Amino acid sequence: MSGPWIIVSGHATPDAPNALEEGVLARCRDRGWNCLSIPHLYHMGESSDIWSTLAKRLENAVLLCWLHPRPAQWLLRRHQIAADGLTILNLSNFADADSVVSAIIDMAQDGRQPRPEAGRPAGASEPAPGTIEPLRESTHPRWYPIIDASRCVHCGHCFQFCLFGVYELDGQDIVAVRNPDQCKPGCPACSRICPQSAIMFPLHRNDPAIAGAPGQFVVLDAAARKMFYSRTRQPCPLCGQTAGSRPSAALSAGGLCAECGRPRPLKSPAAGAAPTVVPVPFDDLDDLIDRLDQQTQRRP
Numbered sequence: 001m002s003g004p005w006i007i008v009s010g011h012a013t014p015d016a017p018n019a020l021e022e023g024v025l026a027r028c029r030d031r032g033w034n035c036l037s038i039p040h041l042y043h044m045g046e047s048s049d050i051w052s053t054l055a056k057r058l059e060n061a062v063l064l065c066w067l068h069p070r071p072a073q074w075l076l077r078r079h080q081i082a083a084d085g086l087t088i089l090n091l092s093n094f095a096d097a098d099s100v101v102s103a104i105i106d107m108a109q110d111g112r113q114p115r116p117e118a119g120r121p122a123g124a125s126e127p128a129p130g131t132i133e134p135l136r137e138s139t140h141p142r143w144y145p146i147i148d149a150s151r152c153v154h155c156g157h158c159f160q161f162c163l164f165g166v167y168e169l170d171g172q173d174i175v176a177v178r179n180p181d182q183c184k185p186g187c188p189a190c191s192r193i194c195p196q197s198a199i200m201f202p203l204h205r206n207d208p209a210i211a212g213a214p215g216q217f218v219v220l221d222a223a224a225r226k227m228f229y230s231r232t233r234q235p236c237p238l239c240g241q242t243a244g245s246r247p248s249a250a251l252s253a254g255g256l257c258a259e260c261g262r263p264r265p266l267k268s269p270a271a272g273a274a275p276t277v278v279p280v281p282f283d284d285l286d287d288l289i290d291r292l293d294q295q296t297q298r299r300p
């Protein structure tokens with residue numbers, strides 16, 4: 001086997017090292033394992049040289065990072081790094097360095113990773129120390145969406161919804177995050193309108209589903225879906241309403257449409273028939289969105 005086994009993606013800056021990371025690196029080295037210490041994966045630049053180094057060294061590695069495994073995996077794939085079979089541990093789940101090392105050893109005994117003892121010379125009772133190779137570069141805090149391509153159905157809603165050009169379509173109408181740094185820090189709006197819960201913001205603190213926690217799905221947000229239909233002017237495929245139309249007070253007693261978040265007509269229109277709605281001026285939210293869209297389009 002070549003290359004390090006343990007890759008630690010840091011959380012802290014070099015000026016403020018994290019005790020857990022340092023403890024893990026020291027214990028792994030003492031066990032004879034080779035380690036690579038890199039900056040926080042999510043904050044590394046798009047053209048960082050570290051991505052190509054990782055591409056060569058991930059085979060048989062354990063990646064320790066401050067992200068859930070799913071966004072970490074799709075982040076690597078975004079940089080054309082095959083992450084199949086890679087074991088990813090979220091350091092946030094561990095209280096101390098010893099429990100991280102125990103988890104790695106348990107996986108080795110389960111056969112899920114190369115045996116740690118392989119780093120020792122034959123017959124040696126104590127392992128020869130491993131190495132710690134730091135790969136440093138200056139990073140700055142970033143915020144952008146990561147798409148879980150196994151969930152994405154290429155509906156294009158995120159591309160149509162985002163006002164800031166973060167998403168683009170390729171020649172086959174496949175959505176991709178092309179301008180990540182145009183995303184607005186702290187905004188997870190498109191993750192709340194994605195019908196497939198395919199969009200993750202791994203540093204989102206309040207909603208584990210948006211952060212990409214294992215097995216979780218983002219609950220669609222009715223207000224955000226309404227914003228989507230207002231912004232794109234698409235007719236809602238479920239209730240048939242369009243921006244600029246709203247059911248009368250009597251009709252709107254049918255509750256909110258689960259798809260577009262608008263007041264739902266009491267009776268669904270017959271297949272192919274126009275919905276029973278009366279045109280009225282946009283409501284306050286529609287009006288605000290419309291003005292925001294116009295402002296954005298005026299930008300150079």
Ligand code: SF4
Nearest residue numbers: 152153155156158194
């Ligand atoms: S909204 Fe979700 S499912 Fe649709 S293209 Fe975007 S990421 Fe894919």
Ligand code: SF4
Nearest residue numbers: 162166183184187190
């Ligand atoms: S969070 Fe907002 S700004 Fe960022 S990609 Fe989604 S819609 Fe665009």
